[in-house]
Amino acid sequence: MSPVKVFGHPMLTNVARVMLFLEEVGAEYELVPIDFVAGEHKRSQHVQLNPFAKMPGFQDGDLVLFESRAIAKYILRKYGGTAGLDLLGENSGIEELAVVDMWTEVEAQQYYPAISPVVFECIIIPFIIPGGGATPNRSVVDESLERLRGVLGIYEARLEKSSYLAGDSISFADLNHIPFTFYFMTTPYAKVFDEYPKVKAWWEMLMARPAVQRVCKHMPTEFKLGAQY
Amino acid sequence: MSPVKVFGHPMLTNVARVMLFLEEVGAEYELVPIDFVAGEHKRSQHVQLNPFAKMPGFQDGDLVLFESRAIAKYILRKYGGTAGLDLLGENSGIEELAVVDMWTEVEAQQYYPAISPVVFECIIIPFIIPGGGATPNRSVVDESLERLRGVLGIYEARLEKSSYLAGDSISFADLNHIPFTFYFMTTPYAKVFDEYPKVKAWWEMLMARPAVQRVCKHMPTEFKLGAQY
The missing domain is CATH 1.20.1050.10 (Glutathione S-transferase Yfyf (Class Pi); Chain A, domain 2)
Known part of the structure; x- marks a missing residue:
């Protein structure tokens, strides 16, 4: 079971952004569906992951993050090395x-x-x-x-x-x-x-x-x- | 003469953001006033620095940057070390x-x-x-x-x-x-x-x-x- 979990629906742009970088680096992850039509993102279980009641929520072991751009950078820093990608430019000057x-x-x-x-x-x-x-x-x-x-x-x-x-x-x-x-x-x-x-x-x-x-x-x-x- | 130049008016929030981080790290810089009421930011001299015709423009020697948040991070990385600040958290995990x-x-x-x-x-x-x-x-x-x-x-x-x-x-x-x-x-x-x-x-x-x-x-x-x- 992967320690990386993305909570949300992949049709949402910010969920897609996070999945995109996970796919780029080839990291394993689990997509945990959130039924936003039923308002599941506003329930306490999701709000504990994302206090703004937005998607995605993100978990990597004990680390919980929200805000898709910040999550994406974390993914690149933690898992990007193995893919030989330097998408953030951090290995350059x-x-x-x-x-x-x-x-x-x-x-x-x-x-x-x-x-x-x-x-x-x-x-x-x-x-x-x-x-x-x-x-x-x-x-x-x-x-x-x-x-x-x-x-x-x-x-x-x-x-x-x-x-x-x-x-x-x-x-x-x-x-x-x-x-x-x-x-x-x-x-x-x-x-x-x-x-x-x-x-x-x-x-x-x-x-x-x-x-x-x-x-x-x-x-x-x-x-x-x-x-x- | 400082190689760092900020082009804009300090009452503008994005100009103030850049100045703020320069002041925090104690870097020398020159503020080059841009008369935005007269539309000076739309003239070719400024557009060469910032193609979106917005303020600030920023120059550090040969490097030209726009977008205040990106400029601010650059300032912290280049000049922040001497101030003993780790505002970006890059020295942590x-x-x-x-x-x-x-x-x-x-x-x-x-x-x-x-x-x-x-x-x-x-x-x-x-x-x-x-x-x-x-x-x-x-x-x-x-x-x-x-x-x-x-x-x-x-x-x-x-x-x-x-x-x-x-x-x-x-x-x-x-x-x-x-x-x-x-x-x-x-x-x-x-x-x-x-x-x-x-x-x-x-x-x-x-x-x-x-x-x-x-x-x-x-x-x-x-x-x-x-x-x-």
Whole structure:
């Protein structure tokens, strides 16, 4: 029995993020399903793992963690060595490490706020409203797409200089883009990426990774409005 | 002349964050003022430092960085050793480091989204609208205060067990709370913190630090509606 347990549902982006790094490093883990439709994440057993009543919860022996980005870094530090990966850049110099940190923050602070409202409007809000009928707010979508184009333009310029965001090796920064971008690519606005050929090629390179494919197979690509999983 | 340059205005929270860690480690630096009211951050000279046209820009010799949290970590790694501080927890075990990362993410993902709308509504939006007259959106403020109370309740429980968020030593996670909380404390809603005595004591302990005081003296505590700095 693996000491590593992930508590949550793999269709949730933050659960997918944690699973992705476990798969990348080839660590054994157990996925403990949490029925969030039934509100199981708000019950005391889960809140003991994650006081914010969010998913995932994470346990490795006696260590309990929450916040998917922090969990992911822990996984890379504890189990990443055997996979020969240096996704955090910690085996390089502090300047290389700073560049990985910088593009990791860009994902969190610039990319996520730009792309996520489209995913919320087109997928998450219709999904969580029982009975369906919710239609995306057009002005929210348009505003987000404009913002996203601004970010993708900066990515395009960056990816003209290096294969990945933080340089010519894949890093934590690139892989953090997977969960939300995966869902964005199921919306009618996926073609926005075609305007940025370097970004599109980078995305396809990320999606071709076996670990990414193993995680994404748990993430639905078709949603029935208001029909929960 | 110091090789370290921070480009921005110290009243901006992300500029203040970078200055705070420079002050904590006692590193020499030069603050290069950027007149953001005149739009100087959007001009090509600044965009070469920060492609997102945001502040701060940061330079240390040949290294150019953006994203304040990544810059702050770089400062701690490069200059923190001499100050005898281990704010990132990198000199401890990977479990302690994970706990610092976790509370750092809590600040970014749970605390900031809860507290920042109050600061935006009460200070930033009135400040940037010329001529003043903008009044805070009451429902946005109320909703944020409710969310903030939820977060502060979790902090209170945590701070009953340890002096600081990540344990009994101050860390990167604690200090990242300074810039936005400083401005929140100038709003009429500062008294919310009185409901959480451990959190209040923690905040006062942070504010008593000489480095914090040196940075906060550049941050205004009174704003004239619509009157720019």
